[in-house]
Amino acid sequence: MNSLTEALSGDVIICCGSGGVGKTTVAAVIGLELARRGQRVVVVTIDPAKRLADALGVTAAPGTKGGLGNEPTRLVLPGTPTTGELWAAMLDPAATFDGLVRQTAPSPERAERILANPFYRNIAGALSGTQEYMAAERLYALHSDPRFDVVVVDTPPSRHALDFLEAPSTLARFLDHPVFKLLMVPARRGLSVLNVAAQPVLRSIGKVVGGAVLADAIAFFQAFDGMEAGFRDRAGAVMALLRSETSRYVLVASPQSDTVDEARFFADRLHQASLRVSALIVNRSTPTFPKPAVPRRKADAALWANLDELESMATAEHEHLAALAGQVDDAPVAWVPLLSDDVHDLDGLELVRALLFGSGVAG
Amino acid sequence: MPPKRLDPREFFSTTRLVIVAGKGGVGKTTVTAVLARAAADCGLRVLVVDLDGKPTLAELTPGLTHLSLTAPSALAEYLETHGLRRIAKRLASSGVIDVVSTAAPGIDDIVVLGKLKQLERAGEYDLIVVDGPAAGHAITFLMAARALLDTVRGGPVHTQAADVLELLVDPARCQVVLVTVPETTPVNELVDTAYALEERVGIQLGPIVVNGVDEGDTLELDGETDAVLADAARFRNGRRATHRRELARLDEVLALEQMRLPLLPRTGLTSADIDTLAQAIA
Numbered sequence: 001m002n003s004l005t006e007a008l009s010g011d012v013i014i015c016c017g018s019g020g021v022g023k024t025t026v027a028a029v030i031g032l033e034l035a036r037r038g039q040r041v042v043v044v045t046i047d048p049a050k051r052l053a054d055a056l057g058v059t060a061a062p063g064t065k066g067g068l069g070n071e072p073t074r075l076v077l078p079g080t081p082t083t084g085e086l087w088a089a090m091l092d093p094a095a096t097f098d099g100l101v102r103q104t105a106p107s108p109e110r111a112e113r114i115l116a117n118p119f120y121r122n123i124a125g126a127l128s129g130t131q132e133y134m135a136a137e138r139l140y141a142l143h144s145d146p147r148f149d150v151v152v153v154d155t156p157p158s159r160h161a162l163d164f165l166e167a168p169s170t171l172a173r174f175l176d177h178p179v180f181k182l183l184m185v186p187a188r189r190g191l192s193v194l195n196v197a198a199q200p201v202l203r204s205i206g207k208v209v210g211g212a213v214l215a216d217a218i219a220f221f222q223a224f225d226g227m228e229a230g231f232r233d234r235a236g237a238v239m240a241l242l243r244s245e246t247s248r249y250v251l252v253a254s255p256q257s258d259t260v261d262e263a264r265f266f267a268d269r270l271h272q273a274s275l276r277v278s279a280l281i282v283n284r285s286t287p288t289f290p291k292p293a294v295p296r297r298k299a300d301a302a303l304w305a306n307l308d309e310l311e312s313m314a315t316a317e318h319e320h321l322a323a324l325a326g327q328v329d330d331a332p333v334a335w336v337p338l339l340s341d342d343v344h345d346l347d348g349l350e351l352v353r354a355l356l357f358g359s360g361v362a363g
Numbered sequence: 364m365p366p367k368r369l370d371p372r373e374f375f376s377t378t379r380l381v382i383v384a385g386k387g388g389v390g391k392t393t394v395t396a397v398l399a400r401a402a403a404d405c406g407l408r409v410l411v412v413d414l415d416g417k418p419t420l421a422e423l424t425p426g427l428t429h430l431s432l433t434a435p436s437a438l439a440e441y442l443e444t445h446g447l448r449r450i451a452k453r454l455a456s457s458g459v460i461d462v463v464s465t466a467a468p469g470i471d472d473i474v475v476l477g478k479l480k481q482l483e484r485a486g487e488y489d490l491i492v493v494d495g496p497a498a499g500h501a502i503t504f505l506m507a508a509r510a511l512l513d514t515v516r517g518g519p520v521h522t523q524a525a526d527v528l529e530l531l532v533d534p535a536r537c538q539v540v541l542v543t544v545p546e547t548t549p550v551n552e553l554v555d556t557a558y559a560l561e562e563r564v565g566i567q568l569g570p571i572v573v574n575g576v577d578e579g580d581t582l583e584l585d586g587e588t589d590a591v592l593a594d595a596a597r598f599r600n601g602r603r604a605t606h607r608r609e610l611a612r613l614d615e616v617l618a619l620e621q622m623r624l625p626l627l628p629r630t631g632l633t634s635a636d637i638d639t640l641a642q643a644i645a
Contacts, residue, residue, distance in 0.1 A: 018387060018388070019386060019387015019388045020386060020387040020388010020389060021388060118514075204449075207518065209470065209515060209518075209520060210515045210516060210517060210518055210520070210521075212516070213514065213515065254388070255630055256388075256630055256631060257630045257631025258419070258631060259388070260630075287598055289591050289594060289595050290591055291591070292589045292590075292591040292592050293589060293590075293591070294589040294592075300588070300589070300592060302582055302583075303582055303584075303588065303589075303592040303593075303595070303596050304592065306582055306592075306595055306596055306599050307591070307592060307595040309628050310595055310598070310599070312628065313628050313630070316629075316630045317630055320630050320631075338602070339601075340597070340598055340600075340601025340602060340604075340605065341601060341604075341605050342546040342547050342548065342605060344547040344548055
């Protein structure tokens with residue numbers, strides 16, 4: 001085992017970093033490696049784009065986003081047969097939220113009343129933080145699923161990924177918001193929607209968004225009344241998993257200065273949350289070359305100019321990365337060089353896997 | 364090749380508001396800065412707008428007029444200027460913006476777009492260039508108007524949504540510039556976004572900007588080339604071949620004009636690099 005392999009020996013692996021650094025690729029590559037070592041792995045992407053499906057070479061099935069959905073799909077592994085399994089899923093926040101409501105509601109009728117409410121549909125589809133909260137929820141559910149040994153998650157871009165850490169408490173905070181408290185009151189006091197809507201703050205909101213929207217909101221909270229405790233408990237369990245000893249955080253960065261800044265910001269936040277970075281993966285770095293054995297010749301000027309340019313890029317990248325590397329304590333730092341062609345299929349992933357982990361089990 | 368390459372001067376004179384959109388990591392902010400600089404170099408009065416409150420864009424475009432526009436400030440201003448000052452105060456003090464935008468998603472987007480519409484209408488600037496929202500949010504951001512027209516039946520938000528939609532579908536007033544890099548996945552995503560915006564919002568797409576194009580020629584090798592020099596050259600040739608392939612594919616699948624920004628060998632761009640790129644497209 002190399003130090004990276006050792007650093008990744010957990011049962012939950014969370015890949016974070018800003019947009020465009022190749023988080024999804026890294027998550028898929030880690031999944032591929034662990035599966036080849038005999039583990040049953042599920043890789044979940046939160047990115048609404050089709051990247052994971054593209055990268056894994058999954059073909060689109062009707063009604064799914066690029067062939068992947070909330071339910072894990074088993075993939076055929078390239079190379080030597082192994083006892084390991086690789087599964088992939090694409091988070092569907094709304095479907096996950098619906099599942100949570102069904103599970104927490106005291107009766108199926110109550111669940112349906114909530115699911116049909118337009119205000120609920122808005123929360124499930126658009127409330128900022130919902131996506132991150134549902135990702136954490138899905139992570140928890142898959143972690144408890146006996147089919148899988150390891151869950152690898154690809155988080156949304158950096159600043160949102162911070163929400164991912166806090167997401168389970170977001171809903172609790174939401175429920176604690178004074179306005180929502182106000183909206184919850186009527187159910188307890190037996191007040192009607194009209195009475196509630198007459199409250200000054202709500203009347204103000206109603207003037208802006210319209211009365212129908214407000215009535216939906218109130219109806220939602222009336223239906224939701226009594227379910228907060230179940231939601232809070234679940235959020236607590238999810239939080240505990242995110243902070244567990246066996247959860248690993250992999251920071252993914254590319255050597256561009258802006259994404260390095262984002263990664264440093266993220267490393268900082270993990271540190272503040274008393275979580276440590278298990279590994280730093282620097283993706284898409286300019287490859288380095290040894291010194292040529294021949295003297296410079298005018299005839300080769302263009303070739304030397306190319307080498308010089310690549311070398312100065314690589315040097316600048318290492319300088320940029322030094323500060324970040326110093327911020328992740330003793331976590332291993334792995335560099336994945338930019339490849340001639342971009343990674344967009346299973347063969348590409350296999351190439352990156354070999355670069356990161358060595359040619360490994362399958363040779 | 365080269366096909367449908369765009370004259371930026373011509374583009375700048377066809378519209379008044381340009382919203383730059385694209386996935387994370389493709390260089391959206393760079394492109395916003397370059398377009399703004401190039402337009403200013405043409406002698407236009409330019410306003411540069413960011414929606415994230417970060418200083419990067421202003422740092423890349425020193426000397427240009429800059430505005431940082433965020434949803435809470437836009438909502439407060441909107442309510443105040445529509446005779447809802449007391450409500451504005453109450454909403455602001457209780458942090459109700461979250462609640463309002465949950466009840467009617469898109470309302471935060473519509474007030475931002477509404478402010479842009481107001482700036483466009485005022486005519487103080489010849490061109491307003493906006494560093495648009497990142498990633499998948501671009502579609503929901505631009506769809507907010509249509510969605511709100513249906514969900515909010517009356518009142519100030521409805522009027523605002525109608526005005527914004529009128530702006531978005533009029534190419535003489537507003538165009539969206541999509542940014543990508545010449546690689547497989549970003550090109551695929553750009554194509555998806557382009558179709559979604561045209562079909563679902565009915566918005567006019569301006570030129571595609573392809574950022575970070577490694578434009579050099581293929582490096583020639585012969586049997587006697589040193590092994591290290593040859594490896595480095597093959598790597599570079601491979602990158603350039605990938606870029607050419609993806610540019611060709613983009614041409615084939617999207618009948619939109621293109622602007623191409625050359626790859627600069629830097630780990631981070633400065634305002635001087637932005638000037639260089641602005642001259643490169645002029």
